Amino acid sequence: MSHASTVAVLGAGALGSAMAMRLGESGHEVRLWNRTEERARAVAEHAAGVTAVSAVGDAVSGASVVLTVLRDGDAVAEVMSDAIGRLDNDAVWVQASTVGPRNADALAGLARDHGVAYLDAPVSGSTAPARQGKLVWLVAGPEDVLGRARPLLDDLGSSVLHVGTGVEGNAVKLAVNAWMAASTVAMSDVLALCDDLGVDHATFVRVLEAGPLAMPYELQKVRVMDDASYAPGFAVQLALKDIELAAAAATPSPLLQAVRDRLEATVAAGHDNDDLAAVDYLRKPPSTA
Incomplete structure (x- = not known):
């Protein structure tokens, strides 16, 4: 054509x-x-x-x-x-x-x-x-x-x-989206660890950027999470849908179950249409965020 x-x-x-x-x-x-x-x-x-x-x-x-x-x-x-x-x-x-x-x-x-x-x-x-x-x-x-x-x-x-x-395209996509969701939840949890240890988020990011552990997608999420600005990008509810598809197609995974639980809690908190970064909403109680 x-x-x-x-x-x-x-x-x-x-x-x-x-x-x-x-x-x-x-x-x-x-x-x-x-x-x-x-x-x-x-x-x-x-x-x-x-x-x-x-x-x-x-x-x-x-x-x-x-x-x-x-x-x-x-x-x-x-x-x-x-x-x-x-x-x-x-x-x-x-x-x-x-x-x-x-x-x-x-x-x-x-x-x-x-x-x-x-x-x-x-x-x-x-x-x-x-x-x-x-x-x-x-x-x-x-x-x-x-x-x-x-x-x-x-x-x-x-x-x-x-x-x-x-139809390998959809199989690859589920793996990619599982990695994306898991890494986003992990980033939120590690930011909570930084807070507990007194590590400034900017310092944490600077160290990642200096070596092989940098992941541009998640480094962008740090700023979004810190700003609590979850403008629609990839919606939490869609990430949850994809994790459920992965769970139905593969051997049960404790990690993906934990990610699924976090996504479900984020949806229950009213962030179903917000960007995936909204999983960070649960990092701290709203009164102290």
Whole structure:
């Protein structure tokens, strides 16, 4: 397909909206659909090249690429079961939702039954990298199908990693997100240790930056945690969803169970839609934070 194409983005959440805006700015004709139409319209109103579409079938009809960015496997299956019959014969379905290997396999089967080219392609990165075209794609599927979708993936990402030919993308994504959640909880707990030991957080960060233990993502979280500023990025509730998917797919892990407990407590404290850094809310009682 040519570099500029017609793209259907299904899902106007934070990530889907950011992807749609980036694609519109890159010259693609973007049709944005969301179950709640007002959300898609609010994005399209201020985004070049993006049109809100009320019917999912109209969004996908004639699109070269259909990009699903929905909450979970059930949502993707429900939406695509209705829409898949409207896809053009040469369309590529890029399934970017984090749904876990079992659901990804079922969605691949749905695509196969309808003769639709399919990529299991979640991303590492959230809204800011999506707007900047710096997502990391974790793509599984046939190489020829990847080649057809590659121009669009390149417009959204700084790296396109071909990790397999089936649904390995979602397996890799669960491992990546488990590491992200676990390291964020660990950073919060180590900041509490710093407080108990009388170690200034800036000193702690400076030491990490001087050696091989620095992790840029978590060093950024130190500032966010200290400021108690949990502006939406990767929501706590989505991290919890992914940890639960990992727990269902793997041998029980005491570490991931502890991370799950912390995420559940953070959601219970009312931070479900806040950035993952909000796990630090529980580091100190609100009265002394």
